[in-house]
Amino acid sequence: MNIEKYLKNLSNLSIFLAYNANVDAIKYLNDKDVQELIDLFDINDIKKKIEEYPRVIKSPLDFVARLIHSMKTGKPAEVPLYDDEKLQSWFNQFKYDEERMGGQVGIISNLLSILGLKKVIAYTPILSKKQAEMFVNRENLVYPSIVNGNLVLKKPIESYREDDPLKINRIFEYRMGVKFRLGSEEITTPQANRFIVASRPENLRIEIKDELKEKLPEIGKIVDCAILSGYQAIKEEYKDGKTGDYYLKRAKEDIKLLRKHNKGLKIHLEFASIPNRAIRKKIADNLLPNVDCIGMDETELANILHVIGYDRLSEEILKKSRIEDVVEGSKILLDEYNLEIVQVHTMYYIMYLCGKDNPLSDEELKETLEFATILASTKAALGNIRNVEDLKVGLGVQYNEYGDLLTTIVEELTKKPENKNYRMFLVPSRLVKNPKSTVGLGDTISSGAFVGYVSFLKNKLNS
Structure with missing residues (x-):
C-alpha cells in the first residue's frame, strides 16, 4: 500500500480522545x-x-x-x-x-500525533507531572483546560496538576x-x-470534569471524530456513595454534548476486558447505542455477547475462536445497537463487519485494515513507534501462515444468503513471532483503522 498517501489523508483530521492514561511499569x-x-x-x-x-x-x-x-x-x-x-x-x-505510556488514550494519542494528524486532543481526568511527561512533545498533541472560563488547548506538559x-x-x-x-x-x-x-485508585473517576464538560460542544465542533475508552475502570460503587450508573449517565451526556454542534461526528468506542459483568452489561446497554463504531478482540466480543444473552455463541467463540462465530457475534452487535462498523482484532487477523450501504468502497475499507496491521507489526517488532519511518519495519513483516485460509473463509461467508445485507472484510495480521511488546497492540490496530475510515469518509464528503 501507499503509506505516504495514506498519511497525507490523515494530516487533515482532528480527533478527541478520553478518558484513560496511566504509567505502565x-x-x-x-x-x-x-x-x-x-x-x-x-x-x-x-x-x-x-x-x-x-x-x-x-x-x-x-x-x-x-x-x-x-x-x-x-x-x-x-x-x-x-x-x-x-x-x-x-x-x-x-x-x-x-x-x-499506558492506557488507551495515552497509547493512541501518542501514536496519532506521530502519524501526523492535524490535531489530537487528549483528555484524562487525572494528569500528574510524570504522566504529562510521557505524552510526546509535539505541536499537534494538546490537552484541554479551562482558563478564565475559556477553553485552552495546551501541550500536556504545560497542563499537569501538581496534586493529581x-x-x-x-x-x-x-x-x-x-x-x-x-x-x-x-x-x-x-x-x-x-x-x-x-x-483502580478510588479517586480515579471516568468522567469529564464539570467546567470542561460545558465546553464539549466547542471541542466537538473542531474535531472530525472521537475515540472513547477506559470504561473498564468504572466501579459499581464508590466510597463517597456515587455509583457506576452515575458515571455511565455522565458518559452518555458527554457523547451528546460532543455532537451538539457536529451531528456528523464519528465516535468509536474501544472496548476492553471488563471482569465485572454488571458494569459490562450497562456499558453495552448505555453506550453502544450512542456510538458509531466499536473495536475489540474476540474474547471481548464473547464477553459482550454473554451479558446480552447469547451464552452459547459466547462460549463457542471463547473455546474455538472460529471466524464463522465471530462474524455471527459481530452481526448481532451491529444490528442490536445500530452500529456503523464492528471491528474485531485477533492475533491472526483484523476484520470489519458493516452494513451493505456503507459509503466506503471495498478497496478503501481493506486499505484501512491493511494500514492497521502495518502499525501493529511495527509496534510489536520495535516495542514503540517513534516516527513514520519506523513503519517500514512493519511493512517488511510477512503475513501469518493462516492468512490465505482466513481470507477464503470470509469470502465464502460473504456469499451466504444470510449475509446478503452485510459486508465483511478480513486482512491477515503481519505476525511478529517474538514481539518486543504486546501491550497496546489492540489500541494501535483499532485507532489506525478508525482514523483511516474517517479520513476516507471526509474525502467523500468534500469531493
Missing part, C-alpha cells in the same frame, strides 16, 4: 521469574485459586493464580487490583524493566516458549502475550 518474565513466584506458595493453594478464578486481585496468591492461567492459555488478561497499601507495596518490590495522583498499571509480558512447573505439571506458554494488573 513493565516486567518481562522468564522461566526463572515465574518459577520463583510459584515457589512462594503451596501448589494446592494455587490450583484451588486458579479454579476460583478471582476477578479482582486482593492478594499475591490471586495474582499468581491468574498470571499462570493467562500464561497457560497464552491469552491476554487484565485484572483490577484492589486498592490496598500493603498490596501496592508487594507489587512495588518487583524490579520492573521499563516504564512507559499517578496511576500505575503493572504489565507482565511473556514470550512464547516460557517453561515452568506447577507441581507435577510442566507448562510452556503457547504464544507471547501479557498479563495486566490494573490500578
Whole structure:
C-alpha cells in the first residue's frame, strides 16, 4: 500500500480522545521469574485459586493464580487490583524493566500525533507531572483546560496538576516458549502475550470534569471524530456513595454534548476486558447505542455477547475462536445497537463487519485494515513507534501462515444468503513471532483503522 498517501489523508483530521492514561511499569518474565513466584506458595493453594478464578486481585496468591492461567492459555488478561497499601507495596518490590505510556488514550494519542494528524486532543481526568511527561512533545498533541472560563488547548506538559495522583498499571509480558512447573505439571506458554494488573485508585473517576464538560460542544465542533475508552475502570460503587450508573449517565451526556454542534461526528468506542459483568452489561446497554463504531478482540466480543444473552455463541467463540462465530457475534452487535462498523482484532487477523450501504468502497475499507496491521507489526517488532519511518519495519513483516485460509473463509461467508445485507472484510495480521511488546497492540490496530475510515469518509464528503 501507499503509506505516504495514506498519511497525507490523515494530516487533515482532528480527533478527541478520553478518558484513560496511566504509567505502565513493565516486567518481562522468564522461566526463572515465574518459577520463583510459584515457589512462594503451596501448589494446592494455587490450583484451588486458579479454579476460583478471582476477578479482582486482593492478594499475591490471586495474582499468581491468574498470571499462570493467562500464561497457560497464552491469552491476554487484565485484572483490577484492589486498592490496598500493603498490596501496592508487594507489587512495588518487583524490579520492573521499563516504564512507559499506558492506557488507551495515552497509547493512541501518542501514536496519532506521530502519524501526523492535524490535531489530537487528549483528555484524562487525572494528569500528574510524570504522566504529562510521557505524552510526546509535539505541536499537534494538546490537552484541554479551562482558563478564565475559556477553553485552552495546551501541550500536556504545560497542563499537569501538581496534586493529581499517578496511576500505575503493572504489565507482565511473556514470550512464547516460557517453561515452568506447577507441581507435577510442566507448562510452556503457547504464544507471547501479557498479563495486566490494573490500578483502580478510588479517586480515579471516568468522567469529564464539570467546567470542561460545558465546553464539549466547542471541542466537538473542531474535531472530525472521537475515540472513547477506559470504561473498564468504572466501579459499581464508590466510597463517597456515587455509583457506576452515575458515571455511565455522565458518559452518555458527554457523547451528546460532543455532537451538539457536529451531528456528523464519528465516535468509536474501544472496548476492553471488563471482569465485572454488571458494569459490562450497562456499558453495552448505555453506550453502544450512542456510538458509531466499536473495536475489540474476540474474547471481548464473547464477553459482550454473554451479558446480552447469547451464552452459547459466547462460549463457542471463547473455546474455538472460529471466524464463522465471530462474524455471527459481530452481526448481532451491529444490528442490536445500530452500529456503523464492528471491528474485531485477533492475533491472526483484523476484520470489519458493516452494513451493505456503507459509503466506503471495498478497496478503501481493506486499505484501512491493511494500514492497521502495518502499525501493529511495527509496534510489536520495535516495542514503540517513534516516527513514520519506523513503519517500514512493519511493512517488511510477512503475513501469518493462516492468512490465505482466513481470507477464503470470509469470502465464502460473504456469499451466504444470510449475509446478503452485510459486508465483511478480513486482512491477515503481519505476525511478529517474538514481539518486543504486546501491550497496546489492540489500541494501535483499532485507532489506525478508525482514523483511516474517517479520513476516507471526509474525502467523500468534500469531493
